[in-house]
Amino acid sequence: MKAAPFEYARAASLAEVCALLATHGDGAKLLAGGQSLVPMMAMRLVRPAWLIDINEIPALKFARIEEDVARTGSCARQCVVERDNSIAARVPLLRQALAWVGHVQTRNRGTIGGSLAHADPCAELPLVAQVLGARMLLRSSKGTRTLEAEKFFSGPMATSARSDECLEEIHWPAWSWRRTGSAFTEISVRHGDFAMVSAAAQVAIDGDGRCVRAAFGVGGAGGTPLAFPKIAARLVGTRLDDAAVSDAARAAAHETDPGSDLHASAAYRRHLAGVLAARALGEAREKARSL
Amino acid sequence: MSETLHAVSVEVNGKPRSARVPARLSLVDWLREELLLTGTHVGCEHGICGACSVMLDGEPVRACLMYAVQAHGHRVTTVEGLARADGSMSVLQDSFCETHGLQCGYCTPGMLIATQALLNSNPDPTEAQIRDAIGGNLCRCTGYQQIVEAVQLAAERTAKEAK
Numbered sequence: 001m002k003a004a005p006f007e008y009a010r011a012a013s014l015a016e017v018c019a020l021l022a023t024h025g026d027g028a029k030l031l032a033g034g035q036s037l038v039p040m041m042a043m044r045l046v047r048p049a050w051l052i053d054i055n056e057i058p059a060l061k062f063a064r065i066e067e068d069v070a071r072t073g074s075c076a077r078q079c080v081v082e083r084d085n086s087i088a089a090r091v092p093l094l095r096q097a098l099a100w101v102g103h104v105q106t107r108n109r110g111t112i113g114g115s116l117a118h119a120d121p122c123a124e125l126p127l128v129a130q131v132l133g134a135r136m137l138l139r140s141s142k143g144t145r146t147l148e149a150e151k152f153f154s155g156p157m158a159t160s161a162r163s164d165e166c167l168e169e170i171h172w173p174a175w176s177w178r179r180t181g182s183a184f185t186e187i188s189v190r191h192g193d194f195a196m197v198s199a200a201a202q203v204a205i206d207g208d209g210r211c212v213r214a215a216f217g218v219g220g221a222g223g224t225p226l227a228f229p230k231i232a233a234r235l236v237g238t239r240l241d242d243a244a245v246s247d248a249a250r251a252a253a254h255e256t257d258p259g260s261d262l263h264a265s266a267a268y269r270r271h272l273a274g275v276l277a278a279r280a281l282g283e284a285r286e287k288a289r290s291l
Numbered sequence: 292m293s294e295t296l297h298a299v300s301v302e303v304n305g306k307p308r309s310a311r312v313p314a315r316l317s318l319v320d321w322l323r324e325e326l327l328l329t330g331t332h333v334g335c336e337h338g339i340c341g342a343c344s345v346m347l348d349g350e351p352v353r354a355c356l357m358y359a360v361q362a363h364g365h366r367v368t369t370v371e372g373l374a375r376a377d378g379s380m381s382v383l384q385d386s387f388c389e390t391h392g393l394q395c396g397y398c399t400p401g402m403l404i405a406t407q408a409l410l411n412s413n414p415d416p417t418e419a420q421i422r423d424a425i426g427g428n429l430c431r432c433t434g435y436q437q438i439v440e441a442v443q444l445a446a447e448r449t450a451k452e453a454k
Contacts, residue, residue: 005294008314008360031361038356039337041315051314053361079350103427105341105405108350109357192426 003041010053017052017166018141024050025163032075032114035106065090070172074113081112090174093200096184097124103192113167119159122194126153127219130227131200135171140164153224177204177212181287183280187272195220196264199276201284203240211235216281221256221273228252240285249278299363304372312359319343319354322369330370330400341428344401345369351408370400373407383407383445392441394432401428406442415446
């Protein structure tokens, strides 16, 4: 299996990336960690005329916590964010989700932005972005714009980024409530495989154990990862008892629109969405209660 | 058709190597076919089996998911680079023999790279950590048990040697 021939440019700066994209646009693909793009090129599912390598641009590799947000450059390696204790303390869902992403060898190379731009509806990081309402900073030679995750993911393996835009940076909101708990879970044939269905949840409770904010979502059960802000809002004010949690999970499962394939039928995926959403919400609640 | 060639300079197993390569040449094909370092194996060629694992700047990665041109300016360690300076087997390699950690040997270079990288960063791993480290490497012979034992034995031996 060999990729079809392509022209290659190793960009030294973001300005160079934007200039190359402006010139080659539709025919170009950005190469970050390559853990999804390179196999697709090997199988010739994609045949870009130009490959613009963004791996040697230090400005895209940072990962740090600021007051109420974790900021990651699009080319920050997954392993770097996974190991970052300050990010794990403020946006714990990232580390929790990354434990499910591929394997050591792929996380050493795979990037945060690459996973988001690839926009696999089964993938872990897009689900976290959707649940937390991450913001994507896109840059082109014409300027920058910011898209919320909800607007960024437009369909299976598709985003709203234009062909002349490069994902530069991702902002992951950090919640400030002391008693904030989160959880990520999924079902796959083997650990590290693509998830059949995944679920992520984050809840904050007050001193009395009442929910002050909740967010949750499921992956693999629609064309994009799905978050359920309206259903989550109904949990606010409750004590997140099992009945409230399963009601919310059931309502969410009802809103999913999964497909059928060799691995699982649509009905089974919808069933999993409800089970896993309840499990993630329950684990997040227990974590928050323990704080 | 003629393809553009790109100059690359890579430190491979401690030695500087330079070449001119087409952009679509994978790192593993460059290592095997041009540098004749055939210890690294080619399995699935799309990032599933782990047979092609090499260390890039000390971290295990899949050499089928990188183009050789991307290794420019970096350090690559292949299974040939794991042996001792006198050419004899490393503690880990010898432990694989001792515990029958291989049968057909196809996955072995990838297993050695993955587990040596683990031991470099974590000299006393738990069984769960060992299994996590080889989670991306398929073996169809051993059932993995002897591979886990090999890594445990290597960790013990290395700790004893250090005393």
